[in-house]
Amino acid sequence: MSRASRILGWLILAAITVATIAPIGYRPVSGMPVSIERAGAFALLAFLFALGYPRHRWRVLVLVVAAAGALEAFQLLEATRHGRVADFLVKVFGCGCGTAASLAADMVWPRLRTRGEA
Known part of the structure; x- marks a missing residue:
């Protein structure tokens, strides 16, 4: 499970990066409010990263929050995009929820953890 979570996490990060820094016309739209899209993605x-790297959950949280901040800053380089503090805070909220959910999943289903990685 750990390896699959890591691979999926890196793929999701790549997809989020493309969707975040591409021109606004290329941004995928789900029909949900953008704040829910942002929080859900992060x-x-x-x-996924917290499940994939269970011994480094706090580092994962810090790095995912840093990635959210960097991606917001990179939006300032694209003329059709805009990086905002409010958007960053929504992403940080999503990061916290995802990390907390991984802790809860680990407590409820400890078998998700690969042997020897806890």
Whole structure:
């Protein structure tokens, strides 16, 4: 489970990066409010990385929050995009929820953890 979570986490990070720094016309739209899209994407990212690197959950949280900040800053380089503190805070909330969900999943289903990685 750990290896699959790591691979999926890196793929999700790549997808979020492309969707975040590409021109606004290329941004995928789900029909949900953008704040839910942002929080959900970063919650999933943090959840997968925290499951994939269970001994480093706090580092994962810090790095995913840093990635959210960097991606918001990179939006300032694209003329059709805009990085905002409010958007960053929504992403940080998602990161916290995803990390907390990984802790809860680990307590409820300890078998998700690969042997020897806890």
